[in-house]
Amino acid sequence: MPKKNAFYAQSGGVTAVINASASGVIETARLHQDKIGKVYAGRNGIIGALREELIDTSKESTSAIAGLKSTPAGAFGSCRYKLKSLEENRAEYERLIEVFKAHNIGYFFYNGGGDSADTCLKVSQLSEKMGYPIQAIHIPKTVDNDLPFTDCCPGFGSVAKYVAVSTREASLDVASMCETSTKVFILEVMGRHAGWIAAAGGLAAATEGDAPHIILFPEIPFSEDQFLKKVEATVKNKGYCVIVASEGTQYQDGTLVAASAHTDAFGHKQLGGVAPTLAALVKEKLGYKYHWALADYLQRSARHIASATDVEQAYAVGKAAVEYALAGKNAVMVTIERSKGKDYSWSLGEAPLDKVANVEKMMPRDFITSDGFGITDKARDYLQPLIQGESYPDYKNGVPIYTTLQLVPVEKKLKTTFEI
Amino acid sequence: MPKKNAFYAQSGGVTAVINASASGVIETARLHQDKIGKVYAGRNGIIGALREELIDTSKESTSAIAGLKSTPAGAFGSCRYKLKSLEENRAEYERLIEVFKAHNIGYFFYNGGGDSADTCLKVSQLSEKMGYPIQAIHIPKTVDNDLPFTDCCPGFGSVAKYVAVSTREASLDVASMCETSTKVFILEVMGRHAGWIAAAGGLAAATEGDAPHIILFPEIPFSEDQFLKKVEATVKNKGYCVIVASEGTQYQDGTLVAASAHTDAFGHKQLGGVAPTLAALVKEKLGYKYHWALADYLQRSARHIASATDVEQAYAVGKAAVEYALAGKNAVMVTIERSKGKDYSWSLGEAPLDKVANVEKMMPRDFITSDGFGITDKARDYLQPLIQGESYPDYKNGVPIYTTLQLVPVEKKLKTTFEI
Numbered sequence: 061m062p063k064k065n066a067f068y069a070q071s072g073g074v075t076a077v078i079n080a081s082a083s084g085v086i087e088t089a090r091l092h093q094d095k096i097g098k099v100y101a102g103r104n105g106i107i108g109a110l111r112e113e114l115i116d117t118s119k120e121s122t123s124a125i126a127g128l129k130s131t132p133a134g135a136f137g138s139c140r141y142k143l144k145s146l147e148e149n150r151a152e153y154e155r156l157i158e159v160f161k162a163h164n165i166g167y168f169f170y171n172g173g174g175d176s177a178d179t180c181l182k183v184s185q186l187s188e189k190m191g192y193p194i195q196a197i198h199i200p201k202t203v204d205n206d207l208p209f210t211d212c213c214p215g216f217g218s219v220a221k222y223v224a225v226s227t228r229e230a231s232l233d234v235a236s237m238c239e240t241s242t243k244v245f246i247l248e249v250m251g252r253h254a255g256w257i258a259a260a261g262g263l264a265a266a267t268e269g270d271a272p273h274i275i276l277f278p279e280i281p282f283s284e285d286q287f288l289k290k291v292e293a294t295v296k297n298k299g300y301c302v303i304v305a306s307e308g309t310q311y312q313d314g315t316l317v318a319a320s321a322h323t324d325a326f327g328h329k330q331l332g333g334v335a336p337t338l339a340a341l342v343k344e345k346l347g348y349k350y351h352w353a354l355a356d357y358l359q360r361s362a363r364h365i366a367s368a369t370d371v372e373q374a375y376a377v378g379k380a381a382v383e384y385a386l387a388g389k390n391a392v393m394v395t396i397e398r399s400k401g402k403d404y405s406w407s408l409g410e411a412p413l414d415k416v417a418n419v420e421k422m423m424p425r426d427f428i429t430s431d432g433f434g435i436t437d438k439a440r441d442y443l444q445p446l447i448q449g450e451s452y453p454d455y456k457n458g459v460p461i462y463t464t465l466q467l468v469p470v471e472k473k474l475k476t477t478f479e480i
Numbered sequence: 481m482p483k484k485n486a487f488y489a490q491s492g493g494v495t496a497v498i499n500a501s502a503s504g505v506i507e508t509a510r511l512h513q514d515k516i517g518k519v520y521a522g523r524n525g526i527i528g529a530l531r532e533e534l535i536d537t538s539k540e541s542t543s544a545i546a547g548l549k550s551t552p553a554g555a556f557g558s559c560r561y562k563l564k565s566l567e568e569n570r571a572e573y574e575r576l577i578e579v580f581k582a583h584n585i586g587y588f589f590y591n592g593g594g595d596s597a598d599t600c601l602k603v604s605q606l607s608e609k610m611g612y613p614i615q616a617i618h619i620p621k622t623v624d625n626d627l628p629f630t631d632c633c634p635g636f637g638s639v640a641k642y643v644a645v646s647t648r649e650a651s652l653d654v655a656s657m658c659e660t661s662t663k664v665f666i667l668e669v670m671g672r673h674a675g676w677i678a679a680a681g682g683l684a685a686a687t688e689g690d691a692p693h694i695i696l697f698p699e700i701p702f703s704e705d706q707f708l709k710k711v712e713a714t715v716k717n718k719g720y721c722v723i724v725a726s727e728g729t730q731y732q733d734g735t736l737v738a739a740s741a742h743t744d745a746f747g748h749k750q751l752g753g754v755a756p757t758l759a760a761l762v763k764e765k766l767g768y769k770y771h772w773a774l775a776d777y778l779q780r781s782a783r784h785i786a787s788a789t790d791v792e793q794a795y796a797v798g799k800a801a802v803e804y805a806l807a808g809k810n811a812v813m814v815t816i817e818r819s820k821g822k823d824y825s826w827s828l829g830e831a832p833l834d835k836v837a838n839v840e841k842m843m844p845r846d847f848i849t850s851d852g853f854g855i856t857d858k859a860r861d862y863l864q865p866l867i868q869g870e871s872y873p874d875y876k877n878g879v880p881i882y883t884t885l886q887l888v889p890v891e892k893k894l895k896t897t898f899e900i
Contacts, residue, residue, distance in 0.1 A: 134656035229781035236554035353776035361649035447878030458867030
């Protein structure tokens with residue numbers, strides 16, 4: 061069998077550890093040069109394939125590829141782009157085959173979340189539906205932790221650690237200030253549909269009653285009344301109140317709290333605005349001085365405080381993707397499986413892509429306390445191992461050394477272009 | 481001379497390293513028990529003195545006091561409270577003397593910024609004006625880095641490091657996403673009056689042209705037109721644009737950009753809102769997709785990424801305060817002096833409090849590039865040493881071990897209370 065090249069791309073929102081998965085793919089492929097030719101990375105995800113914008117990773121040094129393990133964000137560029145169905149846009153699939161054929165690509169490794177799993181599934185079907193032989197393996201990645209089948213998603217553990225650490229630190233700050241100044245602090249975190257990231261804020265508490273005192277999950281309908289009662293009771297009892305709020309916090313009818321009240325000067329609804337909305341509510345109804353923070357990209361790019369467990373898993377799923385491909389697998393996602401037993405340990409498994417694509421895993425109700433404002437011991441047992449260990453990057457001049465690749469383009473072979 | 485006790489308190493906004501100063505004071509005083517009795521800490525700053533709410537630090541273990549070196553925020557509680565002048569509120573001063581006398585306090589160590597230096601100065605004058613013998617030493621602390629005479633302020637180096645690291649990380653994120661999604665990212669940072677913290681964002685750039693592409697300083701009047709032109713040019717040139725904006729960014733007439741446009745649903749002007757205001761402006765005028773983050777308390781409590789240089793200096797100024805008191809000094813602030821020469825080194829000095837109080841040190845104009853949007857090499861040479869070195873706390877269960885003190889109250893000796 062003639063040796064085929066591999067295509068690797070990063071998709072969707074990037075994370076602190078997606079490059080560790082890239083490192084896992086490329087280093088493992090380099091160990092199997094008898095079977096896999098070159099690894100071509102898509103510039104900006106699947107778009108790189110459609111535009112024939114490929115990056116020749118063989119031009120990158122061993123140390124650069126190793127350096128990806130401690131470099132956040134997407135070294136090859138990512139994209140938000142979902143392939144339409146074959147019926148809706150056959151031209152896209154024909155273009156992919158044209159590009160893959162031109163560059164002798166037989167392996168497709170796609171590194172992303174739920175939407176990307178869908179793209180990966182569609183590519184895996186090129187074999188059957190369009191007669192082009194390709195093996196497509198999905199490498200899980202999402203800070204949202206909402207992929208099914210896998211115990212957790214690479215990228216999540218590091219965001220979780222960032223949120224837990226930041227919540228603990230900010231809580232000490234508010235506790236110091238509350239006598240004469242700030243009494244309520246709100247940290248807004250990511251997670252539009254699932255409350256995993258917000259839940260991680262709960263790990264800041266070492267013992268019962270520690271901050272954060274309130275966590276707001278998208279899964280629990282927001283009640284202004286109950287929220288305000290809890291804030292007031294906490295301030296009266298503790299002197300201050302710390303809140304971790306998911307950006308997806310919503311009312312019973314599905315209206316986002318962020319969208320409900322906050323309109324900027326230009327009349328735009330301002331998303332990413334749960335925190336200021338809640339802060340204004342607290343001030344209006346209870347009169348407390350507040351501060352709020354919105355971590356946004358800082359939380360998902362914070363490689364400086366990444367979870368060592370997460371880094372290790374991100375590398376492992378990349379490595380396994382190559383091994384699965386070499387074992388002849390197709391249309392699967394690599395999964396992380398938690399072993400039974402008291403001490404945390406994990407191994408890798410797989411799930412069929414047609415079951416993974418477009419399914420979101422929500423927080424189970426029994427991970428959330430009965431009042432809806434906290435996490436249970438069950439949630440803590442699940443979350444805690446995922447933030448274990450520190451994986452510090454090296455520093456120069458006081459800031460981390462993050463790898464910059466050369467990104468040498470593969471010479472184009474096609475005369476045609478493709479408009480996205 | 482009979483042995484006197486010492487009073488130590490924390491004032492104003494807390495930092496990642498103010499407790500390191502506390503540790504320096506307490507550990508050094510413990511080495512001089514022949515001359516200094518106990519160190520009583522004020523619960524919530526000077527308020528603790530007025531209310532006779534003192535904490536007996538001698539009840540804290542050696543390891544707890546050592547643990548303060550790696551614990552952010554104010555372990556004894558801080559306050560925002562400025563003593564009025566003797567003429568305006570003589571009762572406050574009489575109360576202080578009453579409390580100090582009752583607890584045999586002869587040394588006053590106050591750990592804070594410009595307002596606190598003023599408080600410390602007023603206390604130092606109790607000797608002369610009211611015949612109560614006390615030595616008052618000010619221990620500098622402010623993330624704003626705006627105290628005069630001292631080369632830098634403990635607390636600033638760690639915020640600077642946090643902002644530099646976060647800016648670099650988020651920049652990699654935006655660079656990954658910009659082809660199909662976010663093109664403009666704005667990080668809002670502290671610094672109401674001086675642009676030191678915003679300037680630190682510039683350290684994220686390793687070479688000319690790296691992100692951040694725009695820094696907004698309170699010192700440079702904001703021009704919507706020039707700002708938008710620069711954003712547009714940067715996006716066209718680089719594909720994305722990263723902005724670090726001081727919360728104090730203001731128009732020529734002194735109106736805060738944050739206040740100019742952003743009003744929440746309850747009709748309140750929302751402070752801490754430069755980032756969303758700029759984001760809305762960019763969207764409205766240029767149509768770019770944006771993300772923004774507001775670090776707020778996260779930046780000043782981020783002990784997990786504290787500057788080792790800053791931690792060392794914070795401890796040193798606490799230690800020196802005790803040594804200065806033992807040397808008979810009064811009404812001075814401990815200063816950090818930068819040695820001449822190419823390699824960074826520093827020593828300690830002192831400045832008279834009456835010259836320090838209520839003076840703010842702005843960024844020199846030659847620290848800011850001529851277009852007003854960046855930092856010069858001169859600024860870089862000044863800033864870089866201050867973020868050098870990592871001083872990691874220990875971790876347990878994936879989060880830092882931060883010290884909790886016992887905070888044993890000193891028995892009250894006065895029958896009177898004092899209303900703040």
